Amino acid sequence: MAIGRSWMPKTHKSFKIVKSSKLRFRFKIFALTGLILAFLVIAAYFSYDPASNFYGNVFKSIITKDKVIALTFDDGPNGETTLKVLDILKQEDVKATFFVVGDNVKFYPAIAKKIATDGNEIENHSTHHAHSLQFETEYAIYKDLTETNQIIYAHTGQMPRFYRPPFGFRSPWAFGAARAAKLITVTWNDLTQDYSAKSDSVIVSYIEKFARPGGVIVLHDGSGAKHGVDHPNMLKALPQIIENLKAKGYKFVTVSELYDRSYAK
Ligand SMILES: [Zn+2]
Known part of the structure; x- marks a missing residue:
């Protein structure tokens, strides 16, 4: 009985460790995917926004009072x-x-x-x-x-x-x-x-x-x-x-x- 009791909690504990490490891994993959997607969205925004000078100067209009x-x-x-x-x-x-x-x-x-x-x-x-x-x-x-x-x-x-x-x-x-x-x-x-x-x-x-x-x-x-x-x-x-x-x-x-x-x- 004593052997059984000491054996049972150990298995439960190692199961918990495996489960939490899997969760951490999934979270890292999820976070990394999110970062890559956010980077791509921001990069695309600067490429498409007609007013963006982020990658280089664009001419889009001038500031003037003349019509x-x-x-x-x-x-x-x-x-x-x-x-x-x-x-x-x-x-x-x-x-x-x-x-x-x-x-x-x-x-x-x-x-x-x-x-x-x-x-x-x-x-x-x-x-x-x-x-x-x-x-x-x-x-x-x-x-x-x-x-x-x-x-x-x-x-x-x-x-x-x-x-x-x-x-x-x-x-x-x-x-x-x-x-x-x-x-x-x-x-x-x-x-x-x-x-x-x-x-x-x-x-x-x-x-x-x-x-x-x-x-x-x-x-x-x-x-x-x-x-x-x-x-x-x-x-x-x-x-x-x-x-x-x-x-x-x-x-x-x-x-x-x-x-x-x-x-x-
Ligand atoms: Zn065109």
């Missing part, structure tokens, strides 16, 4: 949609900045040329609009950006000064690649999400809400590296956007004009 604002279009040229945008800009006597995709310039060279000859500014939005670009090496990104510069220059005679990363997504080393390609990384302060808006009035009201002096508005005349994508809501909204901002006293400038104002003496 100047830059209208920008991403992902073109894109066939009829870009041509309709150009018609509206001409009717409204407004110049805009187009962040074009190299592959799209090669597909629609005449439209790319027209963007430039109409007096608009053409800037770099990468060669293929690939989400994965920012995960590539600094040298690979540099090669992509210089290739896009050359495509744009060959078809329009304009050499880009600015680079807007696809989806606004910036890895820490992408800034070095852009600098090596002599490009200033630019984002925005007013992303209208026109590509997913259910109606033109949603886009118009969104711009009403966020437009401010020195701001940069983003609209889309294309969709990545796809061709022939329609943007009926954006096309319907565009004249209203321009007229509303004009009525409030805004003057439309290109991204270069806005950037140069911030460094003007």
Whole structure:
């Protein structure tokens, strides 16, 4: 009986030790997974937040009392949609900045040329609009950006000064690649999400809400590296956007004009 009593508690105790060490191990794995996830979320936030300078300086707007604002279009040229945008800009006597995709310039060279000859500014939005670009090496990104510069220059005679990363997504080393390609990384302060808006009035009201002096508005005349994508809501909204901002006293400038104002003496 004495042997049994001394034996029983020992087993119970060792069972408890094994159980608590398993719990500690599980807790450590759980904590480590949580830390890794938190790190990834924070890293992604700094990569996507258009206002974040954490990995490098981005140009997104200027601080000014002057009612100047830059209208920008991403992902073109894109066939009829870009041509309709150009018609509206001409009717409204407004110049805009187009962040074009190299592959799209090669597909629609005449439209790319027209963007430039109409007096608009053409800037770099990468060669293929690939989400994965920012995960590539600094040298690979540099090669992509210089290739896009050359495509744009060959078809329009304009050499880009600015680079807007696809989806606004910036890895820490992408800034070095852009600098090596002599490009200033630019984002925005007013992303209208026109590509997913259910109606033109949603886009118009969104711009009403966020437009401010020195701001940069983003609209889309294309969709990545796809061709022939329609943007009926954006096309319907565009004249209203321009007229509303004009009525409030805004003057439309290109991204270069806005950037140069911030460094003007
Ligand atoms: Zn884009």
